[in-house]
Amino acid sequence: MAKVTIDGHMIEVPDGTTILQAARMIVEDKDYVGANIAPPTMCYYSKLKTSGGYCRTCIVKVTKGSEKDPRPMPKPVASCRTNVMDGMEVQNLTSPDVLEARKGVVEFLLINHPLDCPICDQAGECDLQNLGYGHGMAKTRYDFKRRTFQQIDIGPYIKLHMTRCILCYRCVKTADQITDTRVHGVMNRGDVSEISTYIKNVITNDFSGNVIDVCPVGALTDRTFRFKSRVWFTKPMDAHRGCTKCSGKVALWLKGTEVLRVTARKNVWGEVEDWICNECRFEKKNIHDWTIEGPRHIERQSVISANHYENLAQLKLDVQKQQKQLSALK
Amino acid sequence: MGKKLLIQHVNVPNIHTLQVYKENGGYASVEKALKSMTPNDVVEEVKKSGLRGRGGAGFPTGMKWSFLAKPEGVDRHLVCNADESEPGTFKDRYLMEKIPHALIEGMITSSYALGAKSSYIYIRGEYFYVARILETAIEEAYAAGYLGQNILGTNYSLDLYVQVGAGAYICGEETALLESLEGKRGNPRIKPPFPAVAGLWGRPTVVNNVETIAAVCPIVMMGGDEYAKIGIGRSTGTKLISASGHINKPGTYEIELGLPVEEFIYSDEYCGGILNGKKLKAVVAGGSSVPILPAELILKNDKGEPRLMSYESLSEGGFATGTMLGSGGFIVYDETTSIVKNLYTFARFYHHESCGQCSPCREGTGWMEKILHRIIEGHGKPSDIDLLWDIQRKIEGNTICPLGDAAAWPVASAIRHFRAEFEEYIKNPQGIKDVKHYYNVHQLA
Structure with missing residues (x-):
């Protein structure tokens, strides 16, 4: 196990965890209140081996290498490909240099x-x-x-x-x-x-x-x-079917009762939960092919949530959560 | 007259053949190492010698060798980086072309020290004729029993292969070189793991420059302590410098590290002064990627002490007033040179050679080239200089491999030391075109 501190939040993670994964664990850990300290990723994908390291948006500053060797790392490192060491201290949002460098990377990606x-x-x-x-x-x-x-x-x-x-x-x-x-x-x-x-x-x-x-x-x-449609005009639904090739668990994107698109379900980090086969994705465009489970959860920040009817209930939950967090801070 | 260890016999007729090479003391280090030394002894001698990598970074070779992982039952490899593609550098070509056996002898001795059973020379595609010279020499060495099974009757066996690349600059980066050697697209790997742990085909690998490997032979022969006496401070031994540009005697010279830069440029033994008696304007001391320095800073450092040809002295003052020894590509510019045009040539090179893996280098190098092109075409904007500065700052240090840094440093140093020239290009584009002395008159003539 290794103790790592990212933007002042400490977490203990197994050896071989990358800085990015540790940061995501901190965010997933509901005890922490505050900004999303997980670095953004464009190329890293936890389900794909050897992915990551190319886009450089997840760069962070390591201000203390480890307990044994406390020297800071000389250059910003790609958090998705750098393993944590015991006692490591990392700056992401708290380092102006990192934000500046990341701004540069975004500009390069956009030119x-x-x-x-x-x-x-x-x-x-x-x-x-x-x-x-x-x-x-x-x-x-x-x-x-x-x-x-x-x-x-x-x-x-x-x-x-x-x-x-x-x-x-x-x-x-x-x-x-x-x-x-x-x-x-x-x-x-x-x-x-x-x-x-x-x-x-x-x-x-x-x-x-x-x-x-x-x-x-x-x-x-x-x-x-x-x-066919802007994505925020569609209604995302969780659905499944008995598929022999894949898990059959998908997200349907509906307009009325028309299935406009089928995709895999993505988690909070925008990564696919289960790979789905081409038959489910491209050929089952009839609503009767599917068993609908219910509306898909869409993050409140996303533009897709604008007309999403799950939104109201979620909004209520989010407000409750925020009030709880605020009272905890007091 | 400085001491010469690598190319002292370069003018002997037929030195490229094994027989003549042997008559001039060749292959003695193989005999000495294999018959009277253990592999560890050789590594210790190299450590004592203080030899530093001659490819550009200057990392101590003995230390690099001692980092090599040695798991049981896994082959280890020595790979020679002969992908000499840094603009302004041509020392390895000279050595391999004239004395191919110097490299092969070094490969055998070094492979023995590292316990490698098969070693590789990765040579750039443009050096195809040098590859042929090397292959002929390797055949000779096999015939004479220096390569193959049971070398010189000992238990040690070694196979040596030459692999020709396709001529990409990026394949000079050690992990990209290994990818290319494995037959893949030459993209740098993300480190760690370092090649010393997982290199060629996932096995522990040492990648060394041609000159570094050739320097192992004199170290074994004279002993590490003796070798460490040559040179100055932590820059020990001799170094091949490829001098080019506006000098009377361009070519490859072997110098003792610690030679004053002024002597190197002006003495008749080396560069022989500036062409046509003109004045020195600037020097790129170690291949195109190291910072360019104006005449007053290359001859004397910021404290007014004379600058020497050594790792430490050239980098005195950091990048604000210093540069690097790099790979030894010494490019001299006289007063008629346009630094902005020269920088455009460099920027175009790095744009062309960027592998396209990571975004800062892929997009930034192209952007810098376009801005510099606009400036020399006379359409530059006053904001362009600051923009260039900002782009290079955002590339440097943020990339997978050092190509990003190599693209950023020349831009940074040219703006740092020659900002007025950039401003002149932008303020008075027509004037620049009319004033003859901004052109490189020697290339036009």
Whole structure:
């Protein structure tokens, strides 16, 4: 076990835990009141091995290396790939240097990202939008032409819009790790690197649709849902069906009784709980295919919660929780 | 006349053949190490010698070797980094092309010290003809019994392979090199684990520069203590410097560390002074990624002491007034050089060579190149200088591998020391185009 302090919150975690996981544990631990001290992530995905370390949004400052070696680390480190040591002290939101560096990373991620949110299917559930609001600047200083690519159809269900890609490598790792054959990689280098199925080989694997869910931006979108609706006009429902290939536990995105989209369920960190198969995702678009469990919980901060009827009950709960926390502080 | 250890026989005819190399004292270190020393003795000698990595970072080689994990039943590897791609550096090519056996001898002795049964020389794609020279030399060494099973009748066996890369700068970074050597895309790995624990195919690996490995032979022959007497302070031994730019005698020189910079530039033994009797403007002392220094700071440090060619003296004063010895790519600029144009060339290089894994380097290098292009085209804005400064500050230290730092340092130092020149480009773009002395007249002529 190792004791680690992040922004003044101390927690004891098993050896081999990363700083990011420790921070998430602190947030999940209901005893702590206050700001979300878990660093934002764009490329790290706890379900994918060797993911993380690329986007640099989760960088933190280690002010004390460990009990044995208290020297601070010379450079900011990627919290998703740095293991905790006993006695480590980490600064995330409390370090102006980290916030400044993170602002820089957000700016770098956005300089070649098209500002086409009004026509992007990901808008409303986009990690980059959230990151931009939370940590970015109001204006861009980049006044050159942005990098663009042709859109590619990867098979009948998935659209690759490389222009929006931030090269997080999550889809590459997904294709690598949950499917048998690697048909999906990166070509070229630098700012013209490109996610590719290597000369447009179609992904035919049963679980290939999961690359849509892991994509933090709108680079990989569901062709059966494209331009059907804004995501905040849909009603998210938890549902399941008896599926032989996957767990069959999904989130349905409804308009009236019409199933517009099926996705995997995501947890509070925006990560898929169970991978789902392409049959559930793309082919079961009739409401009678599914057993509806109830409305899906949507975070109050999310734009999707605007017309969500679960919202009222949740709002009441949140207010109660806040009052409790305030009285605890007094 | 400084002491020469690596290239003293470079002018002997046919020194590239095994026979001539042997007649000039070659392969003695293999005989001495394998027959009279244990592997640990060799590591101890290298430690005592104070030899530091010649590839750029200057990490003590003996310490690096002693970090190598030695689990039972797992092969270890020595990999030679011959992917010499730093602009301004060409010392390894010179050594491998002229005396290939110096590297092979060093590889055998070092592999013996580390207990490696198969070792690799990863050479950049552009050096394909050097790879052929090395392969011929390796064949000779196999035939003479210096490689293969039971070398010189001892129990030690070693196989040596040459692998040609495809010419990416990033493959000079040790973990990207290992990825490339494994046949994958040359992207740097995220550290830890370090190669000493999990390197090539997950096995403990040491990656050393060509010159570092070649320097092991004289260390074994003369002893670590004797080697440590050469040089100055913690910068021991000799160093190959590739001098280029506006000097009378560009080329590769072997110097004793501690030689005054002024002597290196102006003495007839080395660079022979500035071309056409012009004045010195600036120097990039260790390959394109180290900070550029103006003449007054490269000849004397901020305390007014003469600067020496050594790891410590060149970095005296930090990055505010100092630089680094780096890989020894010594580029000299005379008074007619435009620092802004030179910086644009560097920025274009780093943009082209960024691997695209992590966002600050992938996006930042391209952005800096575009701004610098705008400035030299005469469309710069007054805010561009501060913007460049801010971009480089946000790249430096925030990337996976040192390429981000390497792209940021030249920009930072050029703005730090030559800000007036940037301002001149932005304020008076037409004037810059008309004034002849801002052009590199030697390249146009």
